[in-house]
Amino acid sequence: MHVDGAVAANVFFSGGVFSVSEARRRAGGDMGREEVFVIHNGQLGAVPQATRRTLASIALRTLASAGKAATVGDLFRIHGIVTRQQADFRWINIPDGVEIRGDEVFDPSRMQELYEVGRQRALEGPQWFTGPPGIWQE
DSSP states (O other): OOOOSSSSOSSOOOBTTBOHHHHHHHTTOOOOOOEEEEEESSOOSOOOOOOOSSHHHHHHHHHHHHHHHHHHHHHHHHHHHHHHTTOEEEEEEOOTTSOOOOSSOOOHHHHHHHHHHHHHHHHTOOOOBOSOTTSOOO
């Protein structure tokens, strides 16, 4: 059985394994500044809702919370690596105020609504966070 998606990491980044800027330097290439952009297709804030007193409900809520915490940890890890390599770090996600319904069902009208949220944010100008979550630098 193949297992992926958030088992090892929610956000994959090969940084720390090798330095792209060091590889370019050794090859005699341009020493321009590295930039890392992370687009998180989700939200990090807690969703206030009652959890039914069943093992399945509690387990699902726990897994959802753990997944968000793991994403926060991944963003901190990537920020640390990128900062150590003197590169620029930017990340963005779906704003916490946007309602995301359903986990598995592909609803074309809902996807269009989410697309419009992203399009509007892009038209308003750069809204990238430059620090890890909790250190909301823009």
